Amino acid sequence: MKLHSLLAEDLVLLDLKSRSREDVLREMVDHLKTKKRITKGKDLYEKLIQREKLGSTAIGEGVAIPHGKLKGVKAPLFLLGVSKQGVNFDSLDGKPSKIFFMVISSPDNPGMNLQALAAIAKLVRKATALPGRILEAKNPKAAIGIVREEEEKLND
Numbered sequence: 001m002k003l004h005s006l007l008a009e010d011l012v013l014l015d016l017k018s019r020s021r022e023d024v025l026r027e028m029v030d031h032l033k034t035k036k037r038i039t040k041g042k043d044l045y046e047k048l049i050q051r052e053k054l055g056s057t058a059i060g061e062g063v064a065i066p067h068g069k070l071k072g073v074k075a076p077l078f079l080l081g082v083s084k085q086g087v088n089f090d091s092l093d094g095k096p097s098k099i100f101f102m103v104i105s106s107p108d109n110p111g112m113n114l115q116a117l118a119a120i121a122k123l124v125r126k127a128t129a130l131p132g133r134i135l136e137a138k139n140p141k142a143a144i145g146i147v148r149e150e151e152e153k154l155n156d
Helices: 021-034 041-054 110-126 130-136 140-155
Strands: 058-060 067-069 077-087 097-105
Touching: 021 041, 021 077, 021 097, 041 067, 067 110, 077 130, 077 140, 097 110, 097 130, 110 130, 110 140, 130 140
Parallel strands: 067 097
Antiparallel strands: 077 097
């Protein structure tokens, strides 16, 4: 799975304003709703909060992968958010999360959700420069290009 091919420039937020986990999730969900990618913002937000209560989706190294399933989503939605100041996401390493890869998929296709989560985790684990490079991205197109470059390095 090529993560960069799932990213769209209008779903890259390089300047999240929120300072708490709940607010980051709400800001990202509101963006999906504004861009008309979802219609049930409240439902999605509640599902994301419920998932966080099971255990933080922060995987360390400043990265979190909030995710959930939402009826009516045909293709997986992949949103990249950046918080320059960082947000406490209860990461195991204790570091604030600055890069957020949100994955929303259909409950009818759980395999797609798992593939996306595994691909993100692998990329973050192996492409150690990725979070820092994304933080430096000047625009959404550049951020997507960085994800593509880091993915290509892994496939060399």
